[in-house]
Structures are given as structure tokens and as C-alpha cells.
Amino acid sequence: MLTTPAMALRFEVLARHNRARASRLTLPHFEAQTPLFMPVGTQGTIKGLTNDQLEDLDCQIILGNTYHLALRPGADLLDSMGGLHKFMNWPRALLTDSGGFQMVSLLHLADITEEGVTFQSPVDGKPMLLTPEESIQIQNKIGADIIMALDDVVKTTTTGPRVEEAMHRTLRWIDRCIAAHSRPNEQNLFGIVQGGLDPRLRDICLKGLVARNLPGYAIGGLSGGEAKDAFWRVVAQCTAGLPEDKPRYVMGIGFPLDIVVCSALGADMYDCVYPTRTARFGSALVPEGVLKLKQAAMATDFRPLDSSCSCMVCKRYTRAYLHTLVTKEAMGSQLVSYHNVAYMMQLSRDLHNSILEGRFAEFVQSFLQKQFPEGDVPEWVCSAMEVAEIDISMCCAPQSRIAKMQV
Amino acid sequence: MEFAVRTWSAGARLGSLQLAAGLQVETPGLLLLTRKGLPAFIPPDLLQNLHPDARACQVTPLHFLESPNATTVAKAGGLHKLVSLTGFGMVAVARDSLMDESNGEGSSKMGASFETSSGRRVVGPAKYMEVVNAFKPDLWVSLPDEVPSWVAEKRNRLSVDRTLQWLDQCLSLQPAEYGNRCLGVVVGSTSLDERIRSAEQTATRNVAGFSLGGFGLGEDAAQRAVQMEAVLTKLPKEKVRHVSGIGLPEEILQAVGAGIDVFDSIYPFMLTKGGYAMTFPLNMENSQRSFDSEPTGEELARSGGDSAKINLRSVAYRLDNAPLVIGCKCYTCRKHTRAYINHLINTHEMLAQTLLEM
Numbered sequence: 073m074l075t076t077p078a079m080a081l082r083f084e085v086l087a088r089h090n091r092a093r094a095s096r097l098t099l100p101h102f103e104a105q106t107p108l109f110m111p112v113g114t115q116g117t118i119k120g121l122t123n124d125q126l127e128d129l130d131c132q133i134i135l136g137n138t139y140h141l142a143l144r145p146g147a148d149l150l151d152s153m154g155g156l157h158k159f160m161n162w163p164r165a166l167l168t169d170s171g172g173f174q175m176v177s178l179l180h181l182a183d184i185t186e187e188g189v190t191f192q193s194p195v196d197g198k199p200m201l202l203t204p205e206e207s208i209q210i211q212n213k214i215g216a217d218i219i220m221a222l223d224d225v226v227k228t229t230t231t232g233p234r235v236e237e238a239m240h241r242t243l244r245w246i247d248r249c250i251a252a253h254s255r256p257n258e259q260n261l262f263g264i265v266q267g268g269l270d271p272r273l274r275d276i277c278l279k280g281l282v283a284r285n286l287p288g289y290a291i292g293g294l295s296g297g298e299a300k301d302a303f304w305r306v307v308a309q310c311t312a313g314l315p316e317d318k319p320r321y322v323m324g325i326g327f328p329l330d331i332v333v334c335s336a337l338g339a340d341m342y343d344c345v346y347p348t349r350t351a352r353f354g355s356a357l358v359p360e361g362v363l364k365l366k367q368a369a370m371a372t373d374f375r376p377l378d379s380s381c382s383c384m385v386c387k388r389y390t391r392a393y394l395h396t397l398v399t400k401e402a403m404g405s406q407l408v409s410y411h412n413v414a415y416m417m418q419l420s421r422d423l424h425n426s427i428l429e430g431r432f433a434e435f436v437q438s439f440l441q442k443q444f445p446e447g448d449v450p451e452w453v454c455s456a457m458e459v460a461e462i463d464i465s466m467c468c469a470p471q472s473r474i475a476k477m478q479v
Numbered sequence: 480m481e482f483a484v485r486t487w488s489a490g491a492r493l494g495s496l497q498l499a500a501g502l503q504v505e506t507p508g509l510l511l512l513t514r515k516g517l518p519a520f521i522p523p524d525l526l527q528n529l530h531p532d533a534r535a536c537q538v539t540p541l542h543f544l545e546s547p548n549a550t551t552v553a554k555a556g557g558l559h560k561l562v563s564l565t566g567f568g569m570v571a572v573a574r575d576s577l578m579d580e581s582n583g584e585g586s587s588k589m590g591a592s593f594e595t596s597s598g599r600r601v602v603g604p605a606k607y608m609e610v611v612n613a614f615k616p617d618l619w620v621s622l623p624d625e626v627p628s629w630v631a632e633k634r635n636r637l638s639v640d641r642t643l644q645w646l647d648q649c650l651s652l653q654p655a656e657y658g659n660r661c662l663g664v665v666v667g668s669t670s671l672d673e674r675i676r677s678a679e680q681t682a683t684r685n686v687a688g689f690s691l692g693g694f695g696l697g698e699d700a701a702q703r704a705v706q707m708e709a710v711l712t713k714l715p716k717e718k719v720r721h722v723s724g725i726g727l728p729e730e731i732l733q734a735v736g737a738g739i740d741v742f743d744s745i746y747p748f749m750l751t752k753g754g755y756a757m758t759f760p761l762n763m764e765n766s767q768r769s770f771d772s773e774p775t776g777e778e779l780a781r782s783g784g785d786s787a788k789i790n791l792r793s794v795a796y797r798l799d800n801a802p803l804v805i806g807c808k809c810y811t812c813r814k815h816t817r818a819y820i821n822h823l824i825n826t827h828e829m830l831a832q833t834l835l836e837m
Binding site for chain 1: 514515517518519520522523524525546547551554555561562563596797798800814815816818819821822823825826828829830832833834
């Protein structure tokens with residue numbers, strides 16, 4: 073067991089509102105502010121956006137996928153180039169995942185054993201094995217500020233003994249990851265809490281990981297089809313069980329509503345392909361929800377995407393023009409991606425600043441009122457906010473409030 | 480719009496084109512290729528990284544027949560506003576350089592026939608000017624009846640007549656308060672007599688300048704040079720000259736040498752899509768590159784390149800940390816390496832096209 077953690081980060085909570093925190097996360101390449109959203113640059117680029125644009129948009133940490141990068145351009149190549157930062161010429165922070173999730177979700181015949189993840193190489197079909205050691209070695213070569221442990225992740229819809237097996241294996245693998253990590257003073261290894269939807273299993277995993285005294289922790293295995301009511305409860309349990317003074321990262325979360333709720337419950341970091349992926353299908357993120365630009369009505373709508381957004385796209389273009397570009401021209405993809413990333417980074421800033429300035433509750437209320445103008449805030453959000461001790465009764469329509477009182 | 484020639488050297492001229500209030504572009508100059516009004520891959524916030532003279536775009540009304548259409552443009556207050564390029568010059572050109580060139584068939588007295596993304600369309604002067612007027616462009620080329628080099632004499636003569644008729648119709652449809660922004664198209668294909676007739680007749684109209692049309696339609700370089708020469712001697716020297724339908728650097732140089740001021744070219748776009756970067760030296764005498772350290776023609780050929788360009792798909796560039804062109808001051812060369820772009824192309828990432836187009 074490690075007593076003095078090898079850490080390459082500093083995490084300072086600057087302000088709180090009940091469980092929510094606004095913090096400063098100092099990483100080797102960048103000083104970030106949480107809560108924050110991390111756009112996903114799968115293969116060393118965020119679809120169509122340049123680094124300058126990402127900096128203009130205030131992106132602080134970008135995620136790269138180890139599985140994809142190890143395939144192309146390859147871990148050794150990245151190592152010889154001085155790491156992914158130099159290769160991409162990205163001056164701020166990077167985070168890489170372990171590669172395990174992609175393998176299990178992208179590959180046929182992927183199988184998990186005690187040794188690691190066995191799969192068929194997508195290049196030549198040869199059987200291959202990704203062990204915790206190898207995942208860490210690859211991530212050491214890529215050189216990101218934060219690296220993720222290889223975990224045994226199961227779908228949240230899985231039931232039965234497999235869930236428990238995966239959780240225990242995750243704990244055994246974290247020790248192998250720690251042992252294999254060759255750059256603990258430059259890269260932060262985060263452990264991932266597993267355990268499905270079972271509070272008992274989650275608790276065991278939490279205690280096990282916390283005992284390893286890692287620089288930071290992620291809450292994994294969510295956002296895979298589970299009911300929202302189950303989702304928030306797992307997040308709440310995990311944030312309560314993780315140390316106050318370390319960052320907490322909920323993996324695979326990208327819907328603005330989910331991010332607001334998780335932040336209220338005490339989480340700090342999020343990643344998802346959703347904002348950039350949905351842009352390519354012509355959907356823009358706006359305070360009211362999602363704007364589907366392909367709809368015929370958009371052809372004569374001369375308003376900007378979001379009148380409260382100050383991004384380059386909202387300052388210059390109308391829905392009517394963007395309607396003609398989306399899904400037809402590469403430029404359409406680029407412009408909507410730009411706005412969606414801007415939206416997510418603005419959300420990050422709003423979360424951080426509202427907590428810092430003591431107006432988090434007002435921010436949450438205003439956010440919910442814009443997304444649910446009819447007052448039809450989902451039940452799960454109401455339950456979560458109760459636990460987060462944030463009063464959102466003014467956001468919920470009278471009927472639902474009465475219905476709750478009658479229960 | 481004002482155009483002035485500043486100096487001459489043999490047939491070539493240096494000039495300046497005063498476009499939208501305050502915008503001055505040095506000529507000879509390239510008009511950036513656009514799709515629905517914006518460059519293919521470079522968004523507006525990155526356009527400022529281009530050469531300061533790269534401030535004019537070529538836009539075709541053919542992209543504005545359906546979505547968007549003339550009404551959309553008009554409602555936005557004109558093309559510059561619609562695409563948010565108020566600091567740029569917009570030149571409307573009939574031909575969509577990226578589509579199949581018209582072969583003259585399908586055109587009739589109703590209009591010229593074009594291949595568009597929504598199928599073949601016949602566009603006459605009225606429809607054309609509806610879009611042009613909605614644009615409020617800095618300059619616009621009149622609607623021509625272009626024919627390829629192999630048509631019969633009779634068809635060629637008809638194309639000259641029709642192009643003149645359509646020029647007159649277009650001019651009559653230009654709002655008076657607009658001022659003079661028309662570039663009259665000179666056609667005539669490979670017949671020198673017809674070329675001269677077209678040039679002389681067009682010169683009698685009240686146009687701001689001329690566009691040499693009917694090129695890139697089957698003629699060879701030598702024929703083209705002769706035709707250009709013949710036409711340009713008949714056109715008033717003080718008016719601006721534009722050409723469509725050429726694209727290779729050599730073709731541009733030849734045209735500029737003959738007296739062309741502005742041109743559009745699909746060459747950058749085609750290279751971008753193919754994953755190529757232009758590498759030919761721009762200035763032979765002052766070139767920073769030592770030709771001894773340049774890859775040989777043979778080495779280039781192995782990686783799919785040649786003396787004018789490199790093929791970034793090639794594994795030869797996987798580990799190459801040099802910029803695309805050493806000494807190049809463009810955005811891409813200052814920020815990224817051949818290895819990174821090679822990776823982007825191989826992983827089919829859109830950023831590759833943005834960086835290459837710049």
C-alpha cells in the first residue's frame with residue numbers, strides 16, 4: 073500500500089455549495105477549473121477543429137482514445153515524437169482512457185480474462201491481449217496528463233455474478249496498473265469505480281480504490297442504457313465515498329442535464345462524444361435542449377443558433393444558413409461542432425463560476441427552467457436535487473409538485 | 480468597384496481592385512473556391528490566417544438554386560451577410576468549377592444547362608440575375624453559353640450570339656443603383672474569328688470588365704494561349720480581366736503573362752481532397768531550399784508526389800517532423816508537421832482537409 077501518493081497534480085477546492093465544488097486542478101500541462109467537460113479527440117484531433125479554435129473555446133483537457141491511437145499512429149511512433157502533446161501540438165492538458173472500453177464495445181470476439189482483454193486485431197485478425205501492464209505502458213508512451221487504469225467494465229444492464237467478478241478484478245488490476253506505471257511524477261493514474269448498479273459492490277470498490285491513494289478517481293460503468301434513476305444514485309453514492317480532496321470524473325457523460333445533476337452531487341470532470349457527434353448529424357446544443365437543424369422550419373429561421381451564445385458561429389450565422397450546410401458540406405459539420413463545444417465549455421464555466429460566486433442554486437434553477445419551460449422536470453432530477461439539497465420546486469409544474477406531496 | 484493597373488511587364492500587369500468599402504486586393508489574384516458561399520474546409524475565423532491578398536471569393540449562383548435560394552440570401556441582406564464574410568470580395572461566376580463542365584448540349588434559348596447537386600438544371604438570364612441580385616456581389620460574370628472545343632462552327636457561332644444576348648439581358652436586369660459590376664463573358668472556343676467577334680462586341684457593352692470563358696473545355700494549352708492573346712488585344716486595357724476554367728499553376732502563369740488579373744482555380748481543392756500539399760518553389764532565386772537536399776524526382780515518385788507536390792498519404796511521411804514546406808509561413812506550416820497530417824489523412828479526419836486547404 074502506498075503511503076505517500078505519487079502525484080502529478082494539485083487539486084484545490086475553492087468553493088462549495090453543499091456537495092458541489094468549484095476547484096482548481098493543476099496538471100503538468102495546464103491549470104484547469106472544475107467542473108469541466110472534456111471534448112473527445114479520439115484520434116488526436118477533435119473533428120474538424122484546430123488547436124487554436126479549441127483554445128479560443130477554452131478547452132482545458134482533451135481526451136484521446138488509447139485504442140485508436142495505439143492502432144494509428146501507434147504508441148512507439150508517439151513516443152519517438154515526444155508524446156501526443158508534441159505530435160498534435162496541443163499545449164494544454166490531455167487525458168487518455170485505458171483502451172479497454174473501446175475494445176469491448178468495438179470488437180467482435182473480445183473477451184475478458186484475468187490476464188487482460190483478449191481480442192482479434194482489427195488490422196490482421198491475429199489474437200491479441202491487452203493487459204493492465206500494456207495499457208499503462210502505451211499510455212506512458214502517449215504521455216497524457218491523466219491516464220486511466222484498465223478496468224473490467226460491464227454494461228449496466230448486466231446482472232448476476234459477472235458484475236461482482238468484474239468489480240473484484242478491477243481492484244486486482246489497479247495494483248497491476250500502479251506497478252506498471254513508469255511515470256508517476258508526470259502522469260496521474262486514475263482508478264475507476266465499478267460495481268454496476270449494486271450499492272454493496274460499489275462500496276467495496278470505493279473502499280478498495282481509496283485505500284490505494286490514487287491522484288484521482290473516475291466513476292465508470294455508467295451511461296450504458298441504465299435507467300436515469302439508477303444512474304444518479306450510483307453517482308451520489310460514489311461521490312459521497314470518494315475523498316474530498318481528489319478530483320472525481322464521471323466517464324461518458326455529455327448531456328448538459330446529466331452534467332448539471334452530477335455536478336450538484338459533487339463530481340468534477342466529464343467526457344463524451346455526444347456534443348461533437350450530434351453536431352455532425354445537424355443537431356445544435358441550446359439552452360432549451362437540442363435544435364435539429366435539418367428540419368424544414370429551420371430554412372426560414374433567421375435567428376442565431378443560441379441568442380445567449382457568444383461563439384463565432386452564433387455571432388455570424390443564422391439557423392437558415394446552417395440548415396443548408398449540415399450533413400451536406402464539411403463546413404456545416406465544423407461550424408456546428410464549434411458551437412456545440414463552445415456550449416459545453418460555457419456550461420463548464422457557468423458551473424465553476426456559479427459555485428465560486430455562491431449562486432449555484434440559482435444557476436441550476438435557471439438551467440432547468442430553460443430546459444423544461446412547462447415545468448416537466450423529470451422525477452429522477454428532482455430526487456437527485458433533493459439529495460444535493462438544492463431547491464428546485466419553482467422549476468416543477470404545480471401538478472407534479474402536488475403529486476409528490478401526496479406520495 | 481474600381482480597378483486600376485499600376486505597372487506592366489510585357490503582357491502582364493500588376494493592379495489593384497477596390498472592392499467592398501475599404502477592401503483592396505492586389506492583382507493578379509486568386510479567387511477562393513467556395514461551396515454555398517464558404518470555402519470548402521476553412522471556417523471564417525481561420526481565413527484571416529491566409530495571405531492578406533486572399534480576400535476575394537468566387538461564388539456560383541448554381542449553389543443557390545434550392546437550399547439556400549435567392550430568397551434566403553435576400554432575407555439575410557446579401558451574400559456577404561449570409562456567409563458572414565463582409566470583409567471579403569465576392570465575385571459571382573456562372574460555372575461550378577467542381578461539377579462536370581458543360582458540353583453545350585441541353586442549353587437552349589431558355590438558358591444554359593448545368594449539372595448541379597440536385598440534377599441537371601437549365602438556367603436563363605432571369606433566374607441567374609435573381610440570384611446575382613440577391614447576392615449583391617462586388618463583381619458578377621454574365622451568363623455565358625459555353626461550348627467545348629469540338630463543336631461545329633455553327634454551334635460555336637450560336638454560342639457567341641447567345642452569350643451576347645444574355646449579357647444584354649443580364650445587364651438590363653442589374654439594378655441601376657448598383658453601379659457597374661458586370662464582367663462580360665467572351666467565348667468563341669477555338670475559332671479565332673469568333674473569339675475576336677465576341678471580344679469586340681462585348682467591349683462595346685457597358686461592362687466593368689471581362690471574363691474569358693469557354694476554357695477548360697477540351698482545348699490544349701497552345702490553343703488556349705493563342706485564343707487568350709487574340710481576345711486580350713481586343714479588350715480595353717484599363718478594365719479588369721477574369722478567367723475561369725484553368726487551374727494548374729503553369730496555366731495560371733501563362734494567363735497572367737497574357738494579361739489576366741483575377742482567376743479562380745480548383746487546383747488547391749483537388750490537391751486537398753487527394754491529400755497532397757503544394758511544394759513547388761515560389762521564388763526560384765531566393766529559395767531557402769537547397770536543391771541538393773531536396774528529394775529526387777525518383778524518391779518523390781515512389782511516394783506518389785512530384786516536383787510540384789507531395790503525397791501525404793504516403794508512409795514516407797509517417798515520421799517526418801518537418802512542416803509541409805520548410806520556410807513557409809502559413810498557418811499549417813507554422814503549427815503542424817507532415818507526420819501529423821499523414822496521421823490525420825490516414826484516420827480520415829476532417830482536420831486534414833482544413834490544414835491542407837490553408
